[in-house]
Amino acid sequence: MNQDDLTVKIFKALGNPVRYKIMQYLCDGPQCVCKLNEKIEFSQANLSQHLRILKDAGLVNSQKVGLEMHYSVYNDDVKDIIEHVNKYVFGYVNNMKSSVK
Known part of the structure; x- marks a missing residue:
């Protein structure tokens, strides 16, 4: 698998709402399947x-x-991806709210 293929695979994995939610929980620390x-x-x-x-x-x-x-x-690089996406979305949403007024 080349670098581009792996990049797409990561974005596809994170693109599912359930998997993104799982990742957010795991950013808080390790979890057993039963807790998840x-x-x-x-x-x-x-x-x-x-x-x-x-x-x-x-x-x-x-x-x-x-x-x-x-x-x-x-x-921690994976945590950074999640944090950067959340930060981007927060700014984007606030910018959209400001432009609507």
């Missing part, structure tokens, strides 16, 4: 599919802790 399942109202199988897509895109890590699978953001 409480926050995301989908079946555990569906949640696991979303987590696999995020992992395949290189956005999250997984680690087995006892009987539980814990997921975390791959590194």
